[in-house]
Amino acid sequence: EDQVTQSPEALRLQEGESSSLNCSYTVSGLRGLFWYRQDPGKGPEFLFTLYSAGEEKEKERLKATLTKKESFLHITAPKPEDSATYLCAAGGSNYQLIWGAGTKLIIKP
């Protein structure tokens, strides 16, 4: 069965303290691994798409990487405005996205 698992469920960091969020997946016929950011009460905001193992993408303080079994979202020197829930999803062979439960990131000033 296709599955996506995110860890940790919640992460509290001090401003400037770098860390990583994990997304493990078992999906047959992977059609991409996607990262989103969601603020409370709003729709998820698209961040990155990764298609093959070894691929990396960066945007400001965020960098996403992909292996054959997992993806990491690295956050470097985070600021309070980076606080949000980060969601990952894997594209399955039937064009449907399989979603993780998300990691709630809190950055304290």
Added chain:
Amino acid sequence: KAGVTQTPRYLIKTRGQQVTLSCSPISGHRSVSWYQQTPGQGLQFLFEYFSETQRNKGNFPGRFSGRQFSNSRSEMNVSTLELGDSALYLCASSIQGIEQYFGPGTRLTVT
């Protein structure tokens, strides 16, 4: 390029009523997916329409239905509302169904 729009943004209904939510995708996108999101439940997939045909469906009761028009706009209908249907309903559009872009959502409250 305009993003995904959803109307209405907020809605209050009474148990037993029905409701219709609307979604206008990004121009050129042929796939529209609908999700329900409640606190602590994450994104629950309802269904996906591609070129006016339902291509995928989640595990929701038949009270939840949808359709897509020839201009790719989509509507979602919930009949006989229950208190547990209170949620944020999100619509996402995509060219092929994979890389999805979300609208702001419709907050439905059932009393």
